[in-house]
Amino acid sequence: MNTSLLIVTYSLIFLLGFSFLLFFYLIIRRIVVQHQENSFQKKYAEIEKDILDIVTFPDKNLAKKIAKKYRYYPYVLTRVLVNYIEQIEGLAREQLQKIFNIALKKKCLKDIHSKRQIKRLKATHLFVIFSDPSDMKHIVTLLNDKPIVKLVAITALSRIPSSQTLTYIFQSFVRDSIVNARVYINILFGLGSKIELHVRKYLHKSLSWEKLSLLIELVGAIPLRSLYQDILPFAEHPNKEIRIKVARALGHMRIPASLNILTNLSEDEAWEVSAQALKSLGKLGDIASLDVLSEALFSPFWHVRFNAGHGLASLGSTGMKQLKKIKRQKKDRFASDMATMVLDETILVGEA
Amino acid sequence: MDGILGSVYQVVTAIILVYFFLINSLYLLFIFLSILKIFRYRNAMAYVSFKDIFQMPLVKPISIIAPAYNEEMGIIESTQSLLSLEYPLYEVIVVNDGSKDDTLKKLIKTFDLKKSKRVFRKMIETKPIKGIYISPSNPKLVVVDKVNGKKADAMNAGLNVSRYPLFCGIDSDSILEKESLLKMVRPFIEDPEKTVGAGGIVRLSNGCKVKSGQVVKVRLPRSPLARFQILEYLRAFLGGRIGLNLLKSTLIISGAFGVFRKDVALKCGGYRAASIGEDMDLVVRMRKYLHEKKIPFKLEFVPDPICWTEAPETLKSLSNQRNRWHRGLVETLYHSRKMLFNPRYGITGMFAMPFYLIFEMLGPIIEVMGYTIFTVLLIFGQYDQPFALLFFLLAVVFGILLSLLSILLEEYSARRYPRLKDIIIIIAYGLMENILYRQWLALVRARAFIDLALGKEEWGEMEKRGFAFDSQKQ
Numbered sequence: 001m002n003t004s005l006l007i008v009t010y011s012l013i014f015l016l017g018f019s020f021l022l023f024f025y026l027i028i029r030r031i032v033v034q035h036q037e038n039s040f041q042k043k044y045a046e047i048e049k050d051i052l053d054i055v056t057f058p059d060k061n062l063a064k065k066i067a068k069k070y071r072y073y074p075y076v077l078t079r080v081l082v083n084y085i086e087q088i089e090g091l092a093r094e095q096l097q098k099i100f101n102i103a104l105k106k107k108c109l110k111d112i113h114s115k116r117q118i119k120r121l122k123a124t125h126l127f128v129i130f131s132d133p134s135d136m137k138h139i140v141t142l143l144n145d146k147p148i149v150k151l152v153a154i155t156a157l158s159r160i161p162s163s164q165t166l167t168y169i170f171q172s173f174v175r176d177s178i179v180n181a182r183v184y185i186n187i188l189f190g191l192g193s194k195i196e197l198h199v200r201k202y203l204h205k206s207l208s209w210e211k212l213s214l215l216i217e218l219v220g221a222i223p224l225r226s227l228y229q230d231i232l233p234f235a236e237h238p239n240k241e242i243r244i245k246v247a248r249a250l251g252h253m254r255i256p257a258s259l260n261i262l263t264n265l266s267e268d269e270a271w272e273v274s275a276q277a278l279k280s281l282g283k284l285g286d287i288a289s290l291d292v293l294s295e296a297l298f299s300p301f302w303h304v305r306f307n308a309g310h311g312l313a314s315l316g317s318t319g320m321k322q323l324k325k326i327k328r329q330k331k332d333r334f335a336s337d338m339a340t341m342v343l344d345e346t347i348l349v350g351e352a
Numbered sequence: 353m354d355g356i357l358g359s360v361y362q363v364v365t366a367i368i369l370v371y372f373f374l375i376n377s378l379y380l381l382f383i384f385l386s387i388l389k390i391f392r393y394r395n396a397m398a399y400v401s402f403k404d405i406f407q408m409p410l411v412k413p414i415s416i417i418a419p420a421y422n423e424e425m426g427i428i429e430s431t432q433s434l435l436s437l438e439y440p441l442y443e444v445i446v447v448n449d450g451s452k453d454d455t456l457k458k459l460i461k462t463f464d465l466k467k468s469k470r471v472f473r474k475m476i477e478t479k480p481i482k483g484i485y486i487s488p489s490n491p492k493l494v495v496v497d498k499v500n501g502k503k504a505d506a507m508n509a510g511l512n513v514s515r516y517p518l519f520c521g522i523d524s525d526s527i528l529e530k531e532s533l534l535k536m537v538r539p540f541i542e543d544p545e546k547t548v549g550a551g552g553i554v555r556l557s558n559g560c561k562v563k564s565g566q567v568v569k570v571r572l573p574r575s576p577l578a579r580f581q582i583l584e585y586l587r588a589f590l591g592g593r594i595g596l597n598l599l600k601s602t603l604i605i606s607g608a609f610g611v612f613r614k615d616v617a618l619k620c621g622g623y624r625a626a627s628i629g630e631d632m633d634l635v636v637r638m639r640k641y642l643h644e645k646k647i648p649f650k651l652e653f654v655p656d657p658i659c660w661t662e663a664p665e666t667l668k669s670l671s672n673q674r675n676r677w678h679r680g681l682v683e684t685l686y687h688s689r690k691m692l693f694n695p696r697y698g699i700t701g702m703f704a705m706p707f708y709l710i711f712e713m714l715g716p717i718i719e720v721m722g723y724t725i726f727t728v729l730l731i732f733g734q735y736d737q738p739f740a741l742l743f744f745l746l747a748v749v750f751g752i753l754l755s756l757l758s759i760l761l762e763e764y765s766a767r768r769y770p771r772l773k774d775i776i777i778i779i780a781y782g783l784m785e786n787i788l789y790r791q792w793l794a795l796v797r798a799r800a801f802i803d804l805a806l807g808k809e810e811w812g813e814m815e816k817r818g819f820a821f822d823s824q825k826q
Contacts, residue, residue, distance in 0.1 A: 008742045015749045022756045023779065029763065030772050118395040148396060179543050186408040186541070221409035302473045337471040344469040345486065 043076045051080055054099075055092040063095045067102035074104055082129055100130040109138055117146060124152040131159035143172055150176075151183050158187045161194050170198045178210045185214045189221055196224050203230050209237075213245045220249025228255050235261050243273045251280025259284060263292050275303040282311025287318055294322050297335045305334060309342035320346070361725070368722045369743075375711050376750050382595025383757045389594050390765045393655050411541060412518050413441035414533060414611065417510030419503050420446055420524035424453040426662065428462050430524055433565030435490055439533040444493050445510045446524060450479075450500025459495050463487040470494070476508040476622040484513065503607065504623035504630035511622050514614065521631070523608040525662045527557060527567060532657035536611050539652040546650045548638060549612040551605035552657035553589045555768065556582050560660065567660050570768045572777055575665040579781045580789050583755055585663075586778075590655070590761035591754065597653035601704035603639070605651065607631030609659035616642070616649075627687070629680020636688045636705075643697045655765050671796045678716070678800035679808070685709055716797035723791060748786045755782035 050066045070077045077099070085096045104126070111123035124142060127135055135156075142153035154172060157165045173184045188195050195218075203215055216234060219227045235246045247265045250258040262284065265277035278296050281289040289311070296308035312319035320343065327339040416434055420427055427446070434444045448456045459465060465485035472484075479501040487493045498509050507521055518540060522528065532552060539547045559573030573579060589606075596602055605612075607630060617623075620637045627633040635651065642649040664670040685692070685708060692709060694701040726740060759778060762768070769775060 005739050005742065008739060008746055012742055012746045012749060015746065015753055019749055019753045019756060022753065022760065026756065026759060026763065026775065026779070027772070030775055033763075033767075034772070121396060179545070182410055182544065183542065186410055189409045217409070334471075337469075340469045341471045 040076055040079075043070075043073055044080060047073070047077055047080045051084055051096070051099075054095045055084065055088060058091045058095045060095075060098075063098040064102060067099045071103040074107060077103055078126065082126075085129060097130055097132065100126075101132070105130075109135075112138060112142060117149065120145065120149050121152060124149055124156055127156040128152060128159060131156050133160050133162065136160055136162075136165060140168055143168065147180055151180060151187075154184060155187050158191055161191055166191075166195060166198050170202055173211070174202070174205075174207065178208065181211050181214055185218050185221075188218060192222055193224060193226075195222075196226060199224060200227055200230055203227070209239045209242055213239075213242045216242065216245040216249050220245070220252035223249070223253045225253050225255060228253060228258070232261060235265060240270045240273060243268060243270070244276045247273055247276040247280050251276070251283040254284055256284070256286060259286050259288060263289065266292055266296060271299070271301040271304055274299070275301065275307045278304060278311050279307040282307065282314040285314055285316075287315060290315060290318060290322060293319070294326065297326055297338060298332050305338045309338045312339075313342050313346045364721065364725060368718060368725075371718050372747065375715070376754070378707070378711065379591065379754055380757075383591045383754065383761065384595075385598040386591055386594040386761055387764065389598055390590075390655050390761060394765070397656075408541065410544070411440055411537060412544070413443075413516040414439065414518045414520050414537070415510070415514030415516040415614070416442060416444045416520045416522055416533075417507055417514060418444065418446045418522050418524040418526075419449050419506030419510065420451060420455050421449045421500070421503075421506070422451045422453045422455060423524045424451070424455045424458055426525045427455050428458055429562055429565050430527055431459065431463070431493070431565075433527040434522070435492060436530065436565055437528060437533050438530050439537075441516070442492065442533065443515060445496060445513055446493070447496045447498060447506040447510045449498060449503070449506040456495070456497055460485065463493055463495075464489055465493075465495055468494075470513070472513045474512055475618055476512060478505050478509040478512065478625070481509060481513075501625060502628075502630070504627050504633075505625045507607075507630065508622045508625065511614065511617065517614055518611055519614050519617070520609070520611045521607055522659065523661055526554075526608050527562065527565060527660040528609065529658045529660075530566065532609075532659065533611075535657035536654055538654065539650065540611070540613075543650060546648055547613070547652060548616045548642065548649045549602075549605050549610060549635065550652040550654055551593065551602070551610045552654055552659055553766070554585060554606050554608045554659050554661055555589075556585060556663045557660035558663050558665065562660075570770065572769070572774050573663075573665070576781070577667065577670055578663050578665050579777065580785050581663045581670075583758065583778055583782050583785065586758040586762050587754060590765060591758045594653050594655055594761075596704070596707075597651070599703065600651075600699050601707065602651040602653060603635055603700075603704050603708055604632045605635050605653075606659075608661050609657075612638075624687070627680065628676060628683050632680060633684045633687065636684055636691070636700075639700045639704075640688060640691055640697065643691075643700060658766060658768070674793060674796050675800045675803060678713075678797040679804045681708065681713055682800065682804055685713055716794045717801070719791075719794040720798045723794070751786055751790070752782055755779070755785075 047066075047070055050062075050069070054062050054066060081096050081100055081104075085093060085100075088096065108123040108126050111119045112127070114120055114123070120142070124139070127139055139153050139156050139160075142149055144150070145153065150172070154169055157169055169184065169188070173181055173188075176184070199215055199219060203212070203219075207215070212234070216231050218224075219231055231246055231249055234242050237243055237246070243265060247262065250262055259281070262277045262281050266274050266281060268274045268277065274296070278293060281293060293308045293311045293315070296304050297312070299305055299308070309323065312323050315322075323339045323343050326335050327343060329336060416437075418430065418434065423430075431444065431446055446459060448459070465487050468484045468486040470484045470486070479499040481496055481498045483497045485495040485497065487495075494513060496509055496513055498506065501509075511519060518537070520533065520536070536550050536552055539550050556573065556578060557567060558575065558578040559571045560567045561569035561571065572582070593602065593604065610631065612634070616638055617634065620634070620641045622634075623630045624633050624637065639649075639651075664673050685705065688705070691697040691701045692705050697705075726744070729740070756779065759775060759782075763775075769778070
């Protein structure tokens with residue numbers, strides 16, 4: 001038998017053996033998984049029944065009893081609690097939190113200090129759902145962890161809204177990269193007006209333009225109307241992106257006094273700023289913006305015309321009349337086409 | 353065998369052996385990388401609710417573009433599926449690409465469409481648009497009726513009409529799972545500057561029960577051809593593409609389901625109307641543009657958003673489809689040949705494109721060459737009998753091993769086939785595909801070179817049965 005034949009023969013034997021093992025592994029694994037799933041479903045139904053009892057008639061002792069009864073089934077118990085706690089508020093939720101504290105918390109606290117990132121991540125995810133002010137000191141230790149764990153820890157902290165947790169979150173926001181900073185904005189958004197003081201403080205700090213624009217976006221998205229005066233100076237910021245964010249935030253805030261600022265922004269040298277300001281003027285719905293919006297329909301930029309057209313439509317009957325007038329004029333076909341489209345869409349959707 | 357013929361035989365045999373070793377090693381590497389990624393993803397997503405994305409202020413709206421050509425059988429179900437997706441803000445643009453059947457009529461009737469005077473920016477040249485329809489009862493739906501071009505032309509028309517910063521290209525004979533857009537958009541939320549595209553998993557809907565535009569029961573198709581393809585899709589999506597993605601070498605984000613940043617796609621001129629494999633072509637040109645401008649970028653492959661699509665069930669349709677895919681691959685690589693082995697294009701030029709050239713494009717030629725040499729030698733009784741036989745068996749067993757590993761990936765990830773019986777059937781088809789099916793496919797793909805040289809451009813018709821057909825049979 002020559003060498004090449006030997007190599008091929010041994011390779012074949014090895015691959016055949018490996019394939020057979022894999023085949024049996026697949027089959028056995030499937031049988032085991034199916035069996036596990038059946039047991040899971042059975043236990044799930046059992047726990048669910050008890051959970052439904054406690055949710056219907058909250059009882060301090062029953063929570064303790066359930067926690068002790070199922071503490072040796074942490075996986076199933078976690079699943080049931082996670083599925084129920086998101087749909088429940090008030091006293092019943094407190095009972096579920098109590099079950100978590102008695103049966104699972106100890107393990108979670110151990111896991112957030114685990115060497116394995118996945119364990120830390122999973123445990124931190126659970127603290128997002130079952131957050132408790134007393135856990136803050138443990139979660140804060142994860143702020144120096146890897147980004148994926150740190151961001152989940154920030155989410156968990158955001159569920160414990162206190163001045164101290166907000167300070168931790170904002171300090172971390174300043175330190176973190178711009179990529180992660182976007183995740184902070186999504187998290188902070190859920191906190192609503194609670195973050196007002198912190199946002200005001202950080203708007204006046206020297207941050208990178210990206211982070212600044214994210215904070216301004218946040219002010220508009222929530223919206224934090226009391227920070228109106230704080231974002232106005234940024235309407236003259238040299239960076240175009242920041243001016244766009246200011247225009248957008250003002251549109252969300254719908255403060256009548258912002259009409260003049262938005263009118264100025266609608267004449268900005270950058271068409272992107274102008275388009276956003278026109279959209280916000282439309283949201284403001286002030287009839288005083290009729291002329292600005294009508295004029296903008298003759299802009300050479302498509303987005304500017306588009307937002308101006310929709311802005312006019314949102315002014316009600318006066319705006320619609322103006323659109324019809326622009327539709328009839330022959331001087332600028334692009335303005336006429338845009339007016340026609342906006343009228344058409346408004347009427348068609350209005351019919352539904 | 354002596355002399356020149358003998359030397360040629362030895363060289364060719366050596367090339368085939370080295371090729372065999374390299375291709376299988378690479379596929380094994382991809383599968384192991386995929387297992388790694390799937391485990392990591394599965395653990396990272398534990399206890400994560402995708403519904404949270406609804407409340408995030410920085411989620412970008414998406415325009416879904418679905419080109420349709422003679423899709424009357426499935427267009428209503430797939431449009432309904434698209435309209436029932438869970439996503440904060442999106443529009444569905446169905447582009448009727450000059451269908452000869454009742455695709456447009458059915459859409460107009462079902463969704464009560466009205467002709468609109470919508471204006472749009474013509475950012476890319478396309479065949480003329482005959483009309484734009486909107487639905488007063490479904491404001492998310494826009495139907496564009498245009499003169500027939502190719503799929504790329506229809507996608508460009510959709511891009512022109514679209515209004516949102518991200519777009520999702522989808523085949524109009526496909527069905528998306530409800531949460532799939534929420535899952536696909538995660539990379540764009542996490543890193544909106546760098547992420548320029550994301551792809552998901554495509555699976556076959558043949559045999560599945562579809563209700564209200566959603567796959568409600570997953571079953572294996574009855575057609576053996578469709579069953580062979582299930583395994584191929586598992587290998588391609590779970591094995592190959594996830595593995596290649598970890599090596600930052602994604603060149604294909606399936607046209608059946610991919611999300612892209614519109615600004616980047618437009619800077620590259622949108623889809624190339626003349627391209628045959630428009631999905632790969634777009635990704636390659638996006639990579640080219642981003643490398644040339646030295647813009648850091650990411651193309652992500654997300655392992656669990658699933659798109660269900662109908663696979664051909666006749667030899668003719670399958671042959672047309674694979675022939676077109678291979679012509680698309682060859683044509684795209686030829687069109688972007690400047691990038692090949694060019695360090696200026698980083699990993700794209702030095703690994704991804706050479707991989708596709710050597711192993712995907714030339715693969716069928718080498719395979720057919722191997723079979724031909726084997727047959728010729730067999731006829732003339734000139735082959736080293738035990739070696740050739742063992743080598744053939746080795747190739748078959750390696751193929752089976754890769755299939756088993758792909759099934760393992762399926763078990764670790766979505767596990768969409770609920771019955772053990774289904775898994776055993778798929779494994780059995782993994783064994784059977786080595787007899788005739790693989791050889792036939794290699795021939796079909798090799799023939800693509802001849803068709804391309806002859807200037808064949810047609811897409812080839814695919815017999816559509818629609819989702820209702822499979823559902824009725826359950």
